[in-house]
Amino acid sequence: MPRITVDDLPDAVRARLDEVLGAPVVEHVSHPGGFSPGTADKVTSADGTVAFVKAVHADLNPDSPGIHRAEARVMAALPDTIPVPRWIDGFELDGWVVLVEEYVPARHPVLPWTAATFAPVLDATLALADRLTPAPLPDLRTASEQARRMGNGWASLAGAPPADLDPWIAARLDELAARVERSLAALDGDTLCHWDLRADNILLRDDGEVVFIDWPWALRGARWLDAVLLTSEFAVEGGTPAETDAYLRLIAGHTDADPAAFVGALAWVAGFLTHRSRTPAPPGLPTLRAFQRRWADGLTAWLRGTELA
Numbered sequence: 001m002p003r004i005t006v007d008d009l010p011d012a013v014r015a016r017l018d019e020v021l022g023a024p025v026v027e028h029v030s031h032p033g034g035f036s037p038g039t040a041d042k043v044t045s046a047d048g049t050v051a052f053v054k055a056v057h058a059d060l061n062p063d064s065p066g067i068h069r070a071e072a073r074v075m076a077a078l079p080d081t082i083p084v085p086r087w088i089d090g091f092e093l094d095g096w097v098v099l100v101e102e103y104v105p106a107r108h109p110v111l112p113w114t115a116a117t118f119a120p121v122l123d124a125t126l127a128l129a130d131r132l133t134p135a136p137l138p139d140l141r142t143a144s145e146q147a148r149r150m151g152n153g154w155a156s157l158a159g160a161p162p163a164d165l166d167p168w169i170a171a172r173l174d175e176l177a178a179r180v181e182r183s184l185a186a187l188d189g190d191t192l193c194h195w196d197l198r199a200d201n202i203l204l205r206d207d208g209e210v211v212f213i214d215w216p217w218a219l220r221g222a223r224w225l226d227a228v229l230l231t232s233e234f235a236v237e238g239g240t241p242a243e244t245d246a247y248l249r250l251i252a253g254h255t256d257a258d259p260a261a262f263v264g265a266l267a268w269v270a271g272f273l274t275h276r277s278r279t280p281a282p283p284g285l286p287t288l289r290a291f292q293r294r295w296a297d298g299l300t301a302w303l304r305g306t307e308l309a
Contacts, residue, residue, distance in 0.1 A: 021100070028044070036054070061282065078215070084213065088102065110199075143189075183264025183267065195219050258309075260309035
């Protein structure tokens with residue numbers, strides 16, 4: 001399903017958007033990427049105001065309105081001192097959930113990651129975690145709670161392993177499921193974590209500043225959590241197990257954490273994606289399962305080769 005644009009919004013929703021911006025929208029450019037079927041448009045109004053607009057309705061995907069509501073809550077509460085888009089406003093009308101944020105003139109990192117492109121983004125991620133400790137939204141769900149809600153994929157697969165499961169994984173399902181259960185408590189902490197960091201949720205300004213976007217999954221977790229989850233993309237997108245381990249050791253040094261906890265966290269991610277990629281695609285998100293399958297395969301290769309505990 002192609003992504004809709006602001007032209008596809010009902011007249012009443014567009015009129016309300018014009019009110020938020022202070023003048024009618026006269027131009028828009030849709031941005032590809034991500035998985036939402038809703039709008040992701042740079043808009044320009046008649047008075048020259050430029051903003052970024054995301055809007056979705058349950059008819060496009062039943063879960064997306066709730067995701068937008070969660071992001072609105074987080075964006076409105078994030079400190080002005082961190083590198084995120086400035087929150088402008090949000091509203092709901094006739095079932096549409098609309099978010100209006102600062103438009104950031106920047107680009108996404110180019111994949112696959114290299115040492116030269118990944119290292120500065122990882123440094124910015126660690127600095128962000130430092131600045132978001134303690135968490136400015138203390139009543140958010142904890143990382144272990146969220147992980148338990150999403151499930152232990154290895155345990156789900158153990159009852160009836162699919163025939164196409166990687167043999168290395170198939171031989172270790174019970175061991176991996178038990179490791180995940182032992183590791184979940186280590187995910188928790190007093191840092192506001194993005195929980196979904198990857199290249200398409202990161203922007204790079206021309207001056208090199210890293211900007212972090214798309215915050216609907218924010219939660220409270222360990223100070224190392226976002227950096228480790230981001231490093232999983234490095235593992236999937238071109239990094240060898242040895243190179244990935246080196247970045248994980250760097251994170252451990254910065255946060256005074258045990259790298260064994262990182263292995264447990266990424267084992268949970270790999271299990272979740274391995275299991276979920278074999279389920280039917282959600283409405284309006286036809287590319288999600290293939291993405292999850294590729295990511296699961298990349299993390300499996302790292303798990304097989306890592307030298308961390």
